[in-house]
Amino acid sequence: SQQGEEDPQALSIQEGENATMNCSYKTSINNLQWYRQNSGRGLVHLILIRSNEREKHSGRLRVTLDTSKKSSSLLITASRAADTASYFCATGNTNAGKSTFGDGTTLTVKP
Amino acid sequence: GAVVSQHPSRVICKSGTSVKIECRSLDFQATTMFWYRQFPKKSLMLMATSNEGSKATYEQGVEKDKFLINHASLTLSTLTVTSAHPEDSSFYICSAREDTVQETQYFGPGTRLLVL
Numbered sequence: 001s002q003q004g005e006e007d008p009q010a011l012s013i014q015e016g017e018n019a020t021m022n023c024s025y026k027t028s029i030n031n032l033q034w035y036r037q038n039s040g041r042g043l044v045h046l047i048l049i050r051s052n053e054r055e056k057h058s059g060r061l062r063v064t065l066d067t068s069k070k071s072s073s074l075l076i077t078a079s080r081a082a083d084t085a086s087y088f089c090a091t092g093n094t095n096a097g098k099s100t101f102g103d104g105t106t107l108t109v110k111p
Numbered sequence: 112g113a114v115v116s117q118h119p120s121r122v123i124c125k126s127g128t129s130v131k132i133e134c135r136s137l138d139f140q141a142t143t144m145f146w147y148r149q150f151p152k153k154s155l156m157l158m159a160t161s162n163e164g165s166k167a168t169y170e171q172g173v174e175k176d177k178f179l180i181n182h183a184s185l186t187l188s189t190l191t192v193t194s195a196h197p198e199d200s201s202f203y204i205c206s207a208r209e210d211t212v213q214e215t216q217y218f219g220p221g222t223r224l225l226v227l
Contacts, residue, residue: 033215042117042204043155043218088154090216098145099216103154 005102006089012108019076021105023089024069031092032065033099034074036085043088046074081111113139115207117219124195125227131191132222134205140185141207145216146178149202161188185210195226 007022023032031050035043049056049065049072056063062075076083086106090099114137124130134144142163147155159180160168167180179191188207192199202223206216 035218040202040221040223042220045215045217048215098157098160100157101155
């Protein structure tokens with residue numbers, strides 16, 4: 001199964017509300033990254049958080065990492081219709097040299 | 112940010128033909144590139160790791176003779192789907208890892224392959 005598993009699979013909210021997505025993983029990691037994918041497009045890198053970090057911010061994005069629970073969350077504040085996309089987490093392990101993706105959360109922000 | 116391009120963006124071919132997809136890192140060097148396949152509403156499935164100047168490393172279950180990978184330079188990797196069949200129809204995405212900052216992968220826009 002995938003290393004990263006996002007929760008929920010789908011999320012629908014109104015513009016202006018906050019959206020929270022969670023990611024759980026199974027093995028040890030060096031970093032965890034969140035990506036965004038618009039329908040039919042490639043992935044856009046949003047934020048990377050390292051295993052020794054607990055929280056990171058980037059604009060309206062806030063990412064947390066709890067290595068004891070092997071989980072991460074992505075919070076999008078004051079959501080906009082343009083935030084509608086699929087969001088994936090990917091765990092990185094320097095030794096493995098590759099990232100493993102979860103199934104993603106499909107976010108719909110209604111105007 | 113770093114830019115990765117893919118060509119073509121969309122291709123339709125007949126069953127039995129071969130299709131080549133190019134992945135280029137436009138403003139950085141990438142010793143390592145990755146090829147993914149994505150089914151509708153699904154996650155990315157890593158097919159292989161492409162290493163410049165050496166053989167690609169394929170994930171379990173991926174046929175290396177079916178999906179030929181060539182990483183001839185630090186900015187170009189190609190994926191050739193040989194003798195394509197309708198079940199090979201999918202969205203293929205490449206990514207490149209910048210040599211100087213190895214933690215982040217930069218993704219191409221993807222190639223939609225339809226085999227008739």
